[in-house]
Amino acid sequence: MAVAALEQEILSMRKRRQLYSLIGLLLVVAVLVSGYSKSNAMNSGGFIQGLSKFFDYPGEIVVEAFDAGPAFFSLILQFVPAMLETLNIAAVATLLGGAMAVVLAMASTRNVDSWGPLIPVVRRIMDITRAFPELIIALFLIFVLGSSPVPAMIAVAFHTAGALGKLFSEVNDNIDRKPIEGLSACGASWLQRIRFAVLPQVAPNYLSYFLLRLEINVRASAILGFVGAGGIGQELRRTIGWGKGAGDETAAIFVLLFITIMAIDQLSSYLRGKLVGTGRAH
Amino acid sequence: MTVDTLETPVTQALVWSKVRQRALITVAVPLAILTYLVYTWFAFGVPDLLSRAQPERALILATDSVAYKVHVTKDFRRNEFEVAIEGERTATYDNAKVPEWVQLNGENGVVDLGDGYRVEIDGRTALFTIPGYGVVEGTATAKGVETVLPEGPAPDWIKVDPRKLDVRPTLDRRLQITKTKIEVHNYFGGWENFWFPFRSPLYGMSFSQLYALALSSDRMDPDTSNLWFIVDEFLENPDWQHGKVFTALFETIMMAVLGTLTAAFFGLPLAFLAARNFTPSKLLRFGTRRIFDFLRGIDMLIWSLIFIRAFGLGPLTGALAIAFTDTGSLGKLFSEALENIDNKQVEGVRATGANQIQRYRYGVIPQILPVFVSQVLYYLESNTRSATVIGALGAGGIGLLLVETMKTSRDWENTSYIIILTIVVVILMDQTSGWLRRKLIEGK
Secondary structure: OHHHHHHHHHHHHHHHHHHHHHHHHHHHHHHHHHHHHHHHHHOOOOHHHHHHHOOHHHHHHHHHHHHHOOHHHHHHHHOHHHHHHHHHHHHHHHHHHHHHHHHHHHOOOHHHOOOOOHHHHHHHHHHHHHHOOHHHHHHHHHHHHOOOHHHHHHHHHHHHHHHHHHHHHHHHHOOOOHHHHHHHHOOOOHHHHHHHHHHHHHHHHHHHHHHHHHHHHHHHHHHHHHHHHOOHHHHHHHHHHOOOOOHHHHHHHHHHHHHHHHHHHHHHHHHHHHHHOOOOOO | OOOOOOOOOOOHHHHHHHHHHHHHHHHHHHHHHHHHHHHHHHHOOHHHHHHHOOHHHHHHHHHHHHEEEEEEEEEOOOOEEEEEEOOOHHHEOOHHHOOOOEEEEOOEEEEEEEOOEEEEEEOOEEEEEEOOOEEEEEEEOOOOEEEEOOOOOOOOOEEEOOOOEEEEEEOOEEEEEOOOEEEEEEEEEOOOOOOOOOOOOOOOOOHHHHHHHHHOOOOOOOOOOHHHHHHHHHHOOOOOOHHHHHHHHHHHHHHHHHHHHHHHHHHHHHHHHHOOOOOOOHHHHHHHHHHHHHHHHHHHHHHHHHHHHHHOOOHHHHHHHHHHHHHHHHHHHHHHHHHOOOHHHHHHHHHOOOOHHHHHHHHHHHHHHHHHHHHHHHHHHHHHHHHHHHHHHHHOOHHHHHHHHHHHOOOHHHHHHHHHHHHHHHHHHHHHHHHHHHHHHHOO
16 A cells, blocks of 8 residues: 555656656757747848858858968968967966965865965855956956957956855865875974865866966957957958958968967867866866 | 885985975976066066056046036037036026026126136136135136236146136036137036936936826826836936947847856757767767867857858847857767766666667756856856856847947946846846856756
């Protein structure tokens, strides 16, 4: 009797679960279908007309690049300084943001004995810096400081501090407390405990997240260049603005950007594999 | 860790070499970073930048975004006074009903700027009384401006020029004279005409008045109900363009949601093709992985530019750019999750006689569902931010609106309004996705 009732209950629970999953799935499909039809209507060019034109532009620049012949390679070399500037923006932003993130993480994790009242405050600060769209800071600083790589760098660093800070504090949460206790038993100060008990444990994970962020930041700085922050993005804006005729230069920038991003991706996933022991990137 | 019984004996030399190595790293790494930062300091041209920076622009932006000014203008060509909010023709007061701090009397006018500051305009002459300094007198002549200042050196908030006199004793009071007009600016805190345009019959109504109006049966406009009339007047406000801003925000959110969902939709099946334990064919696996790399490597920037060319301005463009890039990223993540699943569950399901689809459904999907959901939600979060940037590249939405209002750099309060709304939306999306993640995965 009791078994039959239990079975009934399990069956009805399963039915309910299936119903929920079905509703969830239908909701997603409904959002997709209605969203696409709505955005198709809102777009200035429709999907169907656009589809036929989709390969026109890539085709156009490929043809122009092909016409340029061997000169195409010198064009690629010509944009290397701009690409370096973008890489510099990303690297400095990651360094400064990463340094901030370490401070924020150490101040916001109970597991490493951060000062209690400070924890929720620092967490909220990280939430805010993480949520702030980079575009807004970059545009504001470009307005005040003029067009230059520095606004993009500050904008990316600001976001990096929050994003890495959260990941770092999650790493801090999972460390072994025994070294900390050992050090406090022999009278070490908080800074000494952080330096000799926490940092050696978290360093590989920190570095791995740092490299991952560098990868993301290279992309972000390239995009911010397009709104006036210098680097490869700005060059791209210039060549695209010229319209027809500069297709070979645009293609050269595309190729350079693609190669750089791939190279950094591969390098960082290789290094991260070495650091945290697994051979794959996340 | 295993302990090697045949460990090399620890000698003093070995210890010292290790110590030296470490010391070198401790010194060399910070030094290298410092050198790099110094190099970029000059590569970015920071010294030059600091000399060119215009901090006063930040100040203008800050004051203008929290305050508005009312212009009192005497135009000599038409020889009449005009009192207008931000000097706009659409927000000009009727000269019989000017604010009480302005007194107009034909040719003459008195503007009381508060705290003892006052401007008396008499024909072509303006007398600006400034407490603690004296009276500044400026007269517009056919050739320019004649200025009489009190004795002593002129403070730096008075700019005297034969063609123009500009006096701004405090940030919120200003007098300008040129040969064609005298203009007084009086600043007030807040956002002007935020709810309803100046010309609207609803201008200046309080909330309770509006509430009463919405429920009243006398229609303001015979064609629509009062509630819709109020909503309409609000959305169509020409200064703030609430309707346009809301549409742009909606477009941005749509880009993020559609793009992420589409990427997840295509990424999952492709991930099976890229996972070692589901696709025996090495060629197929290799091909799929290279597709992922290609989609990711092209980057959102290039995808957006290509899609803008093909599909024009709008949410579809942004959604497709996000979908293409993230199909690569999510596909890669999912395929790694698939390679890490526990095969025992699949075998268990197989032992009950399940066919392939059932094995996937009951053996595999439940294992990767948490990864799937949490990653999709993380990407949704970051794509909301990306969508604002893609918009600024030209795909539309709030990003483009922001760039446009910043370029005109006239009404900073509009810019700060858009910035605030964008941040609120991004934070809301963050919170929602965090809440969903906790709800779906941890079951809390």
